[in-house]
Amino acid sequence: MNTPGLVISAPASGTGKTTLMLGLLRAFAQQGKTVQPFKSGPDYIDPAFHRAASGRASVNLDSWAMSRGMIASQISAAANADLVLAEGSMGLFDGVAVTGETGNGASADISELTGWPVVLVIDVSGQAQSAAAVAKGFASYNPNVKLAGVVLNRVASPRHDALTRVGMEAMGIEVLGSLPRVKSIEMPERHLGLVQAQEQAGLDAILDDAAKFVSEHVDMERVLAAAQPCKPITGPAPRLTPPGQRIALAQDDAFSFVYPHLVAAWRAAGAEILPFSPLADQAPDDSADICWLPGGYPELHAGKIAAAQNFRAGLQAFAMTRPVHGECGGYMAMGEALIDKDGTRHQMAGLLGLVTSYAKRKMHLGYRQAELTHPLPGFAPQSQLRGHEFHYSTILDQPDTPLACVRDANGAEVPETGSVRGFASGTFFHLITEATS
Structure with a gap:
């Protein structure tokens, strides 16, 4: 599967990776590109929003529960796509303590297995150059997980943006975009995460706003250029017997x-x-x-x-x-x-x-x-x-x-x-x- 891909992740939950993911999906779709979304982990809510944004069914990739062969089978959904975007869950390296079928459930496992570089969304509210230390730590934590660059989120002002970029440049971290603080495209939440896509009134307008917001503040061409083809993944075919005819x-x-x-x-x-x-x-x-x-x-x-x-x-x-x-x-x-x-x-x-x-x-x-x-x-x-x-x-x-x-x-x-x-x-x-x- 030669479709180039990226993992959209973050140091922690609540930093804005879903906003970036949805904005990228809709913006690339508006450009006429066929984008295949994936979701790392056992999430139900995000994939429905991915589908609404991209027009393609989003597929779960789970390193704890799924074998290599099953993950390979899941990734085949990207056939004939121009780009893969896989949204992470929690923080990039967060998973369970005990390794499962292929890994511990961390989004980093998917990046390492596929070779898709990571776009790291960093909430820089309350810091500036210090955010570069966070990014550098994530870039060096696992040498088999490649960091494509960062998108700064919740930037307070042009001065805040400039100071944060100084730190990133000093650490050799590429800044792919800088998102100012906004409230208008945040989704309502429920105890399992976001409200379901089919329950969200005016979802298309929200996704269009997200696409416009991301397109204006993220270098879309550099994001596209950072994507890499999936590495070969082999393993036994999954066993999923139907419960009936x-x-x-x-x-x-x-x-x-x-x-x-x-x-x-x-x-x-x-x-x-x-x-x-x-x-x-x-x-x-x-x-x-x-x-x-x-x-x-x-x-x-x-x-x-x-x-x-x-x-x-x-x-x-x-x-x-x-x-x-x-x-x-x-x-x-x-x-x-x-x-x-x-x-x-x-x-x-x-x-x-x-x-x-x-x-x-x-x-x-x-x-x-x-x-x-x-x-x-x-x-x-x-x-x-x-x-x-x-x-x-x-x-x-x-x-x-x-x-x-x-x-x-x-x-x-x-x-x-x-x-x-x-x-x-x-x-x-x-x-x-x-x-x-």
Whole structure:
């Protein structure tokens, strides 16, 4: 894959890399270039914005969960593109303590594996020449990760810009752009990150503003010239068995978090996807042989889900003879009840005894490795799965048979084991892939 690429990263979260990423995607698209976006890590929110900005589906690259072969397969999405832009997560070198399939989940792993240089976005508010010490440290931390240059963000004035550039020049760091402080293109946030792309009013106008802002303050030609082709990546093909031949897949604002590579792999293996909307009170297609409820934001729609009698009755009837599986929010919707942040209890489908509460908030975040103790659609007992968990709900009751032994990235067992009862099963982690070893 010879398409040149760059990794857009930063020293930490909240420094402006998403603004730069979206602005670059839209600006290059407006120039007539075909840009393939990627997202480092198990993020659901950013890829939807990438797609809106670029017109191409964004793809996750995850060094902890994915093998080299799977990453190579994911990168093939850039075929026929003019440029690759991969947005990092957290800080450039931030990952878990224990190495997984290919690395520890850091964005730097993707840069090292692919050879794509890093554009580092640095928030220079409250400093000037000192920012060069930060950039120099990032440039030298791993000699296998090449720094293409920096984009200065939240620059207060021309004098501030000039002083900061003096420090960068002294350290031999190329400045690719300088973004002044603005508020107009920042996205609203929710507990899982940004509000979903489909919920953002006036998104096209915001993306156009971001493109104009970035184009005016970043040297687009120098950014383009800094991109490098991907190095050859080899490894065994990923194992992603469809859970059934005809898959009823819940898809709406409450159930939208399913990794695109899973659905693509199911289709590539010959499975048919039959979408339906619980929020529209639709039942799963009766011709399906498996129903899959992804995660999302059921707590924001709990009253509507509870009132969706056709959905609940159809799901209950389906689960009498065929598998129904839920992930995170989908798992909660399959449970007995969901208590929202105001303490109101909402009846869920009752396929499992799970009761969850957002009135008692606790963040659950991290990679998960699971050994199945019971079969999961598409996987036999003892299968080793890799996934990611991120939610703020608290388990009040999880009375059914545990589905798996689940551990975090360090190998410590977690109580979110998932559940199984009859044909119904659920997990709090979102499946990424089956482990290769």
